[in-house]
Amino acid sequence: MAEKKPNDYGTGIPLHEVKALARVLLPEIQAFFESAEGQREFREWKAKQKIKRIPQLTKSGLETNTSSPFLVSSLRYNVLLQGEGHSF
Numbered sequence: 001m002a003e004k005k006p007n008d009y010g011t012g013i014p015l016h017e018v019k020a021l022a023r024v025l026l027p028e029i030q031a032f033f034e035s036a037e038g039q040r041e042f043r044e045w046k047a048k049q050k051i052k053r054i055p056q057l058t059k060s061g062l063e064t065n066t067s068s069p070f071l072v073s074s075l076r077y078n079v080l081l082q083g084e085g086h087s088f
Contacts, residue, residue, distance in 0.1 A: 006015040032038040 008015065008018075011018075033042060
């Protein structure tokens, strides 16, 4: 049986290149968001999102979609790297 090719989500970027990029960028992204400047920028971004966001309600009436896209991406890369035995 043929080996299953990893999904590159249409980017054409090989998985090993994505992982190498994640290894470089993830620590920098985490350090920025842990810094005072990163915390301030995140608060400003969150406030802007709250102003312009139309509440997206689920069946239970709770709002969704309140996470930073940067933090979500960071978490995805972290999970990707943990699959290789890395921990952050």
